Every structure is written in C-alpha cells, then in structure tokens.
Amino acid sequence: MSEIERAVAILRRGGLIGFPTETVYGLGANATNTKAIERIFVVKGRPSTNPLICHVADAEVARRYAGEWPEVAQRLADVFWPGPLTLVLEKKPVIVDEVTAGLSTVGLRAPDHPLTLELLREFNGALAGPSANRSNHISPTTAEHVREELGERVDLILDGGPCRVGIESTVLDLTQRVPRILRPGGVSNEEIEEVIGAVEMVSEMGDTSRAAMSPGQMARHYSPRKPAYRFAHADRERVLQEFEADPTARFSVLLIDATVRGVMFPADENRLGPGWKFTLPAAPVAYARNLYATLRLMDEGDADAIYVEMPPNDAEWAAVRDRLLRATRPL
Ligand code: TXA
Numbered sequence: 028m029s030e031i032e033r034a035v036a037i038l039r040r041g042g043l044i045g046f047p048t049e050t051v052y053g054l055g056a057n058a059t060n061t062k063a064i065e066r067i068f069v070v071k072g073r074p075s076t077n078p079l080i081c082h083v084a085d086a087e088v089a090r091r092y093a094g095e096w097p098e099v100a101q102r103l104a105d106v107f108w109p110g111p112l113t114l115v116l117e118k119k120p121v122i123v124d125e126v127t128a129g130l131s132t133v134g135l136r137a138p139d140h141p142l143t144l145e146l147l148r149e150f151n152g153a154l155a156g157p158s159a160n161r162s163n164h165i166s167p168t169t170a171e172h173v174r175e176e177l178g179e180r181v182d183l184i185l186d187g188g189p190c191r192v193g194i195e196s197t198v199l200d201l202t203q204r205v206p207r208i209l210r211p212g213g214v215s216n217e218e219i220e221e222v223i224g225a226v227e228m229v230s231e232m233g234d235t236s237r238a239a240m241s242p243g244q245m246a247r248h249y250s251p252r253k254p255a256y257r258f259a260h261a262d263r264e265r266v267l268q269e270f271e272a273d274p275t276a277r278f279s280v281l282l283i284d285a286t287v288r289g290v291m292f293p294a295d296e297n298r299l300g301p302g303w304k305f306t307l308p309a310a311p312v313a314y315a316r317n318l319y320a321t322l323r324l325m326d327e328g329d330a331d332a333i334y335v336e337m338p339p340n341d342a343e344w345a346a347v348r349d350r351l352l353r354a355t356r357p358l
C-alpha cells in the first residue's frame with residue numbers, strides 16, 4: 028500500500044493525518060465525519076467556536092460543498108487555485124456543523140502541494156484541516172514540527188518537505204456584498220483586487236472590533252511560549268546596544284537585514300550569553316517562509332524572552348505584520 032493509500036484509508040475510517048501544504052502543515056480529517064472532526068478539536072486543544080477550513084482538489088470538488096458558487100468564486104479559483112487563498116461561502120449540509128463551529132458558511136481552498144493534491148484526488152472529498160499545531164502555538168512548516176506538536180496523537184504524517192509560503196492562506200469572505208479579507212496571508216489584497224475589484228480589509232490587529240468578524244481571529248495567536256516583544260525599526264539601535272552591552276541579557280532578538288538573502292541562524296560568535304541573534308531578509312516572501320521555523324528556534328533556546336524587529340507598515344508586509352502583532356506584545 029502506498030503512503031497516499033494509507034492516508035486515504037485512515038481518513039475513511041475517521042482517523043487524523045498530518046499533511047503538507049504550500050502554506051503550513053495541516054491536521055486533516057474527513058469533513059463529513061463528526062467523530063473525526065471532534066478529534067481534531069481535542070488533539071489541538073482548539074475551542075469548538077473556531078471553525079476549520081476544508082481542503083479540496085479543485086473548484087469542481089469545492090462546488091459539491093458550497094451552497095452557492097458565485098461567479099467571483101470561480102474567477103478567483105481560476106487564478107489562485109491551487110494556492111494560498113481560502114474562500115468563505117455558504118455551506119452544504121454534508122459539511123458537518125462541528126467543522127464550521129455552527130456557522131452556515133465554510134472556508135474552502137485547494138492547496139498547492141503535489142502530495143496533498145494527489146491525496147485529495149484519491150480521497151475525492153473535503154479534508155477539514157486547521158494548522159497542525161496545538162491551539163495558539165506557532166504553525167508547523169515541516170513534518171518534524173508536526174511531530175513535535177502532536178506526536179502520537181496523529182495516525183500518520185505525510186512528509187512533503189518544508190513549506191514554500193510559510194504563513195497561512197488569505198481568508199476571503201465572499202458572503203458579504205463587498206468581499207472581505209478576514210485574514211491576510213499568502214495572496215495579497217492587491218492581487219485579489221486585480222481579479223475581482225475592491226475588497227474590504229479588516230483593519231490591522233489591535234482593532235478589537237475585528238475579533239467578532241472571524242471567530243478564530245483572537246488577538247493572541249501564532250505565539251511562542253516565551254514572552255515575546257516587538258519593537259519598531261527606529262528602536263533597533265537602542266535594543267541592540269542593550270543586547271550587546273549586557274552579557275546577561277536574557278533575550279534573543281530577531282532582526283531584518285537588507286543584506287541577508289537566506290536566513291542567518293546564530294553562529295557561535297553571535298551567541299552572547301544566553302541571548303541569540305537571528306536575522307531574516309528584508310523581503311516579505313523570504314521572511315515569511317522562514318518566520319515560524321525561526322520563532323521555534325528562539326522558543327527552544329536558553330533565553331527568557333524573544334524580541335522582534337517589526338517590518339514596515341507597507342501593504343507587502345501585511346500578512347507578516349499580522350502574525351507578528353499576534354505573536355508579540357509591545358516592548
Ligand atoms: O494556510 C492555511 O489556511 C492552513 C493550511 C493548513 O491550509 N490552515 C489554517 O487553518 O490556517 P486554521 O484553522 O488554523 O485557520 C483557519 C482560519 C481561522 O482563523 C478561522 O477562524 C477562519 O479561517 N475561518 C474558517 N472558517 C471560517 C468561516 N466559515 N468564516 C469565517 N472564518 C473562518
């Protein structure tokens with residue numbers, strides 16, 4: 028039996044699998060099986076009020092689960108699927124209420140990963156799948172991260188290598204008169220507007236009115252376990268002076284550096300007392316790809332706290348800023 032066949036068999040009998048996508052790894056179960064869905068919430072420690080998105084092979088399969096399939100949905104799917112865009116639409120009853128936390132709508136997306144697309148074609152259904160982390164913790168971007176988060180509580184983990192995008196999909200609500208972005212992510216609002224015209228953006232984190240619109244959008248999320256603080260680029264020198272002057276500075280710091288192309292993880296000379304210095308590139312795509320793995324390393328080190336330099340408040344950084352605003356408090 029191939030790994031895909033095993034995964035399909037597990038899903039058919041109500042089991043749970045870890046699966047790769049281009050954004051982050053998911054924790055998957057059959058979206059039409061109430062018992063299997065309940066297990067997802069237990070394993071993640073997720074509040075039952077936070078709905079799950081459903082993964083499908085393509086738009087044709089999505090139409091089997093959406094109560095309505097407006098023309099804008101088709102246009103968006105044509106351009107962005109498979110890819111990091113989740114469409115919120117009215118749901119068909121076959122998607123069990125536990126998936127959508129009792130809402131009449133469901134989030135649907137076709138993920139851009141060859142292994143999972145093969146799985147979805149074989150499964151020929153809807154795979155409910157939140158990110159494969161314990162609730163509110165950092166999302167996993169490798170199969171190893173899924174093992175660290177969920178271990179034996181999943182029946183199988185499909186290893187598809189490190190995730191290319193590295194942060195979650197954009198969630199777009201198509202049930203409103205004007206489509207509304209509930210969560211910025213792998214597809215930018217500019218890219219979406221080029222296809223369907225104006226969309227509403229839910230304002231940047233910190234605006235509390237936001238929490239009510241998307242049940243999962245609580246302020247603290249995507250968080251390291253250690254206390255994590257953010258600082259503006261303008262405060263960088265001051266923070267670095269504190270970091271370098273005090274060998275007992277018990278924090279690690281994550282910087283942005285235009286001269287860095289890949290990721291700079293601490294070499295020995297960068298290691299100052301218990302604090303570690305990490306550097307990510309000043310390019311949003313490369314930064315996003317490496318963000319969660321870096322935050323995990325910072326969480327594992329000996330430092331007591333994590334300090335993160337914020338990227339500029341520009342549209343191209345919207346998704347990264349959203350995750351950092353949830354992961355950290357102001358310094
Ligand atoms: O990239 C992703 O979207 C990843 C991969 C695994 O596909 N999945 C993911 O799932 O991030 P999760 O459950 O961690 O986040 C889904 C988000 C939550 O913020 C949830 O509240 C929102 O989508 N959501 C899901 N269904 C919704 C609905 N019917 N209405 C409004 N928001 C919804």
Ligand code: MG
Pocket residue numbers: 157158166
């Ligand atoms: Mg999540």
